[in-house]
Each structure stands twice: as C-alpha cells, then as structure tokens.
Amino acid sequence: xxxxxxxxxxxxxxxxxxxxxxxxxxxxxxxxxxxxxxxxxxxxxxxxxxxxxxxxxxxxxxxxxxxxxxxxxxxxxxxxxxxxxxxxxxxxxxxxxxxxxxxxxxxxxxxxxxxxxxxxxxxxxxxxxxxxxxxxxxxxxxxxxxxxxxxxxxxxxxxxxxxxxxxxxxxxxxxxxxxxxxxxxxxxxxxxxxxxxxxxxxxxxxxxxxxxxxxxxxxxxxxxxxxxxxxxxxxxxxxxxxxxxxxxxxxxxxxxxxxxxxxxxxxxxxxxxxxxxxxxxxxxxxxxxxxxxxxxxxxxxxxxxxxxxxxxxxxxxxxxxxxxxxxxxxxx
Ligand code: DAH
Numbered sequence: 167x168x169x170x171x172x173x174x175x176x177x178x179x180x181x182x183x184x185x186x187x188x189x190x191x192x193x194x195x196x197x198x199x200x201x202x203x204x205x206x207x208x209x210x211x212x213x214x215x216x217x218x219x220x221x222x223x224x225x226x227x228x229x230x231x232x233x234x235x236x237x238x239x240x241x242x243x244x245x246x247x248x249x250x251x252x253x254x255x256x257x258x259x260x261x262x263x264x265x266x267x268x269x270x271x272x273x274x275x276x277x278x279x280x281x282x283x284x285x286x287x288x289x290x291x292x293x294x295x296x297x298x299x300x301x302x303x304x305x306x307x308x309x310x311x312x313x314x315x316x317x318x319x320x321x322x323x324x325x326x327x328x329x330x331x332x333x334x335x336x337x338x339x340x341x342x343x344x345x346x347x348x349x350x351x352x353x354x355x356x357x358x359x360x361x362x363x364x365x366x367x368x369x370x371x372x373x374x375x376x377x378x379x380x381x382x383x384x385x386x387x388x389x390x391x392x393x394x395x396x397x398x399x400x401x402x403x404x405x406x407x408x409x410x411x412x413x414x415x416x417x418x419x420x421x422x423x424x425x426x427x428x429x430x431x432x433x434x435x436x437x438x439x440x441x442x443x444x445x446x447x448x449x450x451x452x453x454x455x456x457x458x459x460x461x462x463x464x465x466x467x468x469x470x471x472x473x474x475x476x477x478x479x480x481x482x483x484x485x486x487x488x489x490x491x492x493x494x495x496x497x498x
Contacts, residue, residue: 169221172202173228180235193236203229267498268368268487271475272350275370278394282387284346284372289333291352295323297332301454302411310410315356326354329468330371331411334447337373338455343462344376350471361431361483368471375447375457375464381416384444384465388418396423396478403438412445412466423477432473432482439477442469 176196183189196202206225210218265273276286295306304310314328333349349371357363374383385404392400400420407417420441422433429435444467449459472484479498481487486494 169206169224169228172196172206173231176202176228176232177235180232180239183239183241185241189236189239196232197229197236203232264498266487266495267475267479267481268471270498271478272368272370272471274395275391275471275474276348276350278391279348279372281394282346282390284348284374287333287337287347287349288351289327289330289336289349291327291354292319293325293327293332295325297335298325298327298329301335301451302331303448303450303454304410308410317354317356327351328355329353330369331466331468333371334373334411334466335451335455338375338452338457343457343464346374348372359485361485362434362473364472364484364488366488367484370469370471370474372444372467372469373447373464374466375462377462379464381414381446381465384467388442388467392420395474404444407443407445409443409445411448411451412443413448415443415445418442418444418467418469420477424480424482430482432476439473440470441473442467444468 176192179192179195180189183192194201197204203225207222207229210222210225213221280286298316299311300306316328317326319325330349330351330353333351334347337345337347337349349369351369351371352366353369354366357365359365372387374387385402388402389400392402403419404416405419407415409415418441419438421427422430422437422439424430424432425437427437429437433439444465447464447466452459452462472487475481475487476484
C-alpha cells in the first residue's frame with residue numbers, strides 16, 4: 167500500500183469537501199472502522215518487524231494529520247465571512263453622546279429657579295421688531311437701538327432676537343400677574359468675536375411681577391441663586407446702569423471665578439465680570455402689555471448663560487463653547 171498516495175488522495179478530498187456530510191463520508195472512508203488507514207494499521211502485524219515499525223510510524227503520522235485536517239476544515243466562503251457575526255468577538259462600545267456644558271448649566275439654573283417658584287418659558291429666536299424693541303420702550307430711531315447690533319432678516323420687520331427680553335413681553339401679553347418666569351434662550355448679535363463675545367450666545371431672562379416687588383427682592387433672589395449655583399458665598403456688586411426697559415437699571419457683577427479676581431482674558435483684566443443686566447420693569451413696558459403700572463411692579467434681569475458656564479467650569483474663551491471641538495467637549 168502506498169501510504170503517500172493515500173495521504174494525497176485523502177487531503178485532496180478533504181479540501182474539496184463542500185459540507186459536513188461530505189466531510190463525514192471522507193472521515194469514514196479513511197479513518198472509520200473499515201477505513202483505509204485503519205486497515206493499514208491492522209495489517210501491520212503481517213509485516214516483518216523492521217517494516218512493521220517503519221510503516222507503523224508513517225501510518226500513525228498520516229492518521230493524525232488527516233484527523234487534524236478534518237478538524238480544521240472550514241466551509242466558509244468569502245461571502246460567509248462577510249456576513250458572519252462572530253459572537254465571541256469582544257464588543258465595540260457604541261459611541262454615546264452627552265449634554266453640552268451650556269445645556270448642563272441651563273438645566274441647573276432652571277432647577278434652582280424652580281425651587282424659588284420661577285417657571286421656565288421659551289420664545290422664538292426669529293423675533294419681530296415690536297417684541298424685540300418697541301414694546302421694550304426702544305422706539306424706532308431711538309439711539310438706544312445702537313446698544314444691540316442686530317441681524318435683520320430680509321423679510322421686513324423680522325430679526326434674530328438680540329436678547330431674551332422680548333419673551334417678557336410675549337408672556338405678559340398672555341398671562342396676568344403675579345408672575346415669576348425665567349427664559350433661557352439663544353440670542354444673536356452682529357459684532358466682532360473675542361474671548362468673551364460671540365455672535366450667538368445664550369441669555370437667561372428673569373421676570374417677577376407682583377404688587378410690591380422691589381430691588382431688594384431682586385438682590386435676595388440673585389444672592390440665593392449664585393450661592394446655590396456655585397455652592398459658596400459669592401460677592402455680588404450691583405451698580406447703576408441704563409436699559410430702556412427698566413427704571414432704575416442696574417448691572418450685576420461677580421468676582422471673576424476664572425482668575426479669582428486677579429484679571430484674565432475673560433474679565434478683560436478687570437477681576438470682575440458683568441453677569442447680568444437688570445432693573446425695575448419700566449412703566450412703559452407694562453403699559454405696552456396693558457398692565458397698569460399703578461397696580462403692578464417688578465424686576466427683570468438678563469443673565470449671560472455662557473458666562474455662567476465659563477465661571478462654573480473655568481473656561482477662558484467663549485469660542486470654545488461653539489467650536490464643536492471634541493477634545494474640549496469630552497471633558498464634560
Ligand atoms: N436684555 C439686556 C441685554 O441684552 C439684558 C437685560 C437688562 C435684561 C435689564 C433685562 C433687564 O430683563 O431688566 O443686555
């Protein structure tokens with residue numbers, strides 16, 4: 167018996183086998199009880215002793231090789247490989263998104279104000295001239311309009327809102343006092359960008375109207391808010407300012423928490439940062455929404471949400487917040 171020939175035949179058949187059934191047949195043909203190799207091994211006893219040893223070793227070696235070839239046989243075709251799912255392969259983690267730092271801060275601000283009784287309201291980003299300006303005591307041709315570098319839309323009388331204050335008007339048109347709302351939202355201004363200015367940014371407007379609301383209510387609410395938000399006592403400074411829709415008007419400054427008051431790019435080296443404009447709602451604004459200023463009064467404020475975020479996370483350039491740079495965003 168030519169063992170080499172047997173081996174070659176068997177190997178060829180194994181490699182050509184198309185399915186498990188065919189493979190079993192081949193296994194039986196060569197390695198089964200009456201298989202060719204088995205017969206060879208059985209007939210060894212008839213050989214002279216030196217032959218027996220040589221042939222025996224060779225036959226056993228071939229048997230092992232064929233067994234191995236059968237075990238290793240893989241039926242997959244190229245198509246199979248593409249479609250097959252290897253359930254034993256380690257999984258790839260799905261890429262999970264997460265909230266933007268501004269969204270995180272917005273949520274936190276909403277929660278704190280909710281505890282103080284303020285409802286969260288939203289308004290449109292494309293605004294009309296009446297709500298963004300006129301109703302807020304900023305008539306056409308009034309020089310105060312220069313305070314807001316505005317993106318006007320082609321359609322007459324429409325613009326990208328320059329602040330969230332128009333939502334005060336929208337809300338008071340539909341709701342009667344007493345009222346307490348905050349309005350987080352995106353605003354737009356046509357201006358040069360730098361470390362603390364962007365053409366789009368976020369404000370949080372606040373409005374509280376009742377019979378006897380004064381500037382001390384404003385101060386108390388703000389102190390409470392900043393203490394909760396920064397989890398420590400924060401030094402506020404309230405100084406006189408001017409806004410057409412408030413009288414008197416103030417500006418609220420915080421010690422810059424990015425540099426700790428030493429002066430940095432965020433506070434323009436001043437050590438303090440303007441956090442909010444505010445004031446007692448101007449009688450003309452109340453009149454514009456048909457409220458009688460003799461019966462109702464209150465305060466309003468507009469706070470920079472980006473600045474709040476920058477103070478919270480010690481971010482020294484507002485442009486990072488809008489850069490979509492994952493190296494930055496992944497830190498939150
Ligand atoms: N809207 C103002 C701004 O764009 C901020 C502001 C100032 C809002 C005073 C107010 C306010 O509600 O009372 O800078």
